[in-house]
Amino acid sequence: xxxxxxxxxxxxxxxxxxxxxxxxxxxxxxxxxxxxxxxxxxxxxxxxxxxxxxxxxxxxxxxxxxxxxxxxxxxxxxxxxxxxxxxxxxxxxxxxxxxxxxxxxxxxxxxxxxxxxxxxxxxxxxxxxxxxxxxxxxxxxxxxxxxxxxxxxxxxxxxxxxxxxxxxxxxxxxxxxxxxxxxxxxxxxxxxxxxxxxxxxxxxxxxxxxxxxxxxxxxxxxxxxxxxxxx
Ligand SMILES: Nc1ncnc2c1ncn2[C@@H]1O[C@H](COP(=O)(O)OP(=O)(O)OP(=O)(O)O)[C@@H](O)[C@H]1O
Numbered sequence: 654x655x656x657x658x659x660x661x662x663x664x665x666x667x668x669x670x671x672x673x674x675x676x677x678x679x680x681x682x683x684x685x686x687x688x689x690x691x692x693x694x695x696x697x698x699x700x701x702x703x704x705x706x707x708x709x710x711x712x713x714x715x716x717x718x719x720x721x722x723x724x725x726x727x728x729x730x731x732x733x734x735x736x737x738x739x740x741x742x743x744x745x746x747x748x749x750x751x752x753x754x755x756x757x758x759x760x761x762x763x764x765x766x767x768x769x770x771x772x773x774x775x776x777x778x779x780x781x782x783x784x785x786x787x788x789x790x791x792x793x794x795x796x797x798x799x800x801x802x803x804x805x806x807x808x809x810x811x812x813x814x815x816x817x818x819x820x821x822x823x824x825x826x827x828x829x830x831x832x833x834x835x836x837x838x839x840x841x842x843x844x845x846x847x848x849x850x851x852x853x854x855x856x857x858x859x860x861x862x863x864x865x866x867x868x869x870x871x872x873x874x875x876x877x878x879x880x881x882x883x884x
Contacts, residue, residue, distance in 0.1 A: 657716075658683045658838045659807050664713035666703040672711060673699045674862045681807070684836040686829065688849045691859035692884055697842040698740055700859070701811045704840070705737035706730045717807060734806035738813060740842070742796035746785030750776060753784045754799055769798045772824040790816040794825075801828050808832065810841045814848055826851040844882075846875055858882070 657680040664677040673696045681687045691697050702708040704715060706727035715723040722730050727737075744753055755761045763770075763780075770777040773794050779787065784795060797813050810829075814822045822845060829839055829852045843849050849856060850870065858866040858881045868877055 657681065658685070658718060659840070660714075660716040661704070662714045662716075664700075664703060664715065665711040666699060666708050666713075667711060668699075668708075672862070674703065677713070677864060679857060679864070679867070681838045681840060683838060684833050685854045686833055686839045686841065686852045688853040688856045689840065689842045689859060690844065690849065690856060690878060690882055692882060695859045696862040697859055698811055699862075701737065701739070701809050701840075701842055704809055705735065705739075731805075735809070736800050736803045736805035736807070737809045738796055738800035738811065740811035740815070742789075742792040743799075744784040744787070744792045744795055746783060748784055749781055750784055750787070750795060751780040753795060754780075754802075765802045765804075766798060769802060769828065772827060773798060773821065788816075790818060790821070793817050794821060797825060797828075801832065804832075804835075804837070806837055808837065808839045810839065810843075812842055812844060814843065814845045819847075822848055823851075846879070850874060 659681040662678050665672060665675045667673040677700060679687065689697055703710060706725060710723050714721055717733055717735060722733065754763065754766060775791060776795060776798055784792065787795060793813060793816055800808065813825055826848055832839060853870040855867065855869055856874065856878060857864050858878055866881055
């Protein structure tokens with residue numbers, strides 16, 4: 654049995670009778686960042702939902718530090734140290750930014766966010782405003798902030814940079830790199846090649862529900878994968 658931090662073996666899943674993913678396998682080590690790229694509709698979000706526990710598998714397995722988790726519900730996976738930031742930023746519009754940041758904790762303490770507020774001061778400035786009054790990019794940052802503050806062993810992020818300004822994408826890279834330095838693992842679905850170049854150790858490209866290419870990050874990455882991402 655593999656003692657990699659996170660292992661996916663021959664995963665297949667879909668929606669009802671529609672199988673979307675087949676034979677997905679990869680490993681992610683401690684302190685390693687795997688980026689998942691691919692054109693729209695190839696199954697990237699479906700994969701993240703299957704890893705998080707939102708979507709049951711048809712077959713295959715998922716292990717965290719050697720423990721099989723594919724039959725566990727979302728909250729049990731979360732309890733084992735798996736955090737998930739979905740593509741559609743999860744913010745509760747009528748609640749304040751502060752409430753959005755604290756509602757899943759027992760206390761109202763914002764200390765766990767201080768290092769994130771330092772990079773994203775707009776979030777601190779807007780603590781008392783309703784989350785619904787934030788721009789789309791700011792809501793993505795709010796969701797990102799909440800997920801990264803959980804300090805989980807394995808973090809799943811689905812297109813965290815969608816609609817986010819370039820300067821804040823750089824700050825997201827900084828946050829992700831410090832998580833990796835703490836030997837945590839990050840799996841990111843991403844279209845933004847600059848972010849991928851800034852954070853990835855390895856990149857997987859998907860098409861039609863399968864992995865069609867896998868490569869290490871390096872100077873040739875952009876050349877190597879951009880053809881595979883063209884529509
Ligand atoms: N809830 C659902 N019910 C049925 N089919 C779905 C559902 N969600 C997604 N699909 C289908 O699964 C396939 C993969 O979609 P998915 O959202 O995983 O792709 P994606 O690579 O994340 O695309 P994007 O980059 O546009 O987010 C598509 O054919 C899509 O129509």
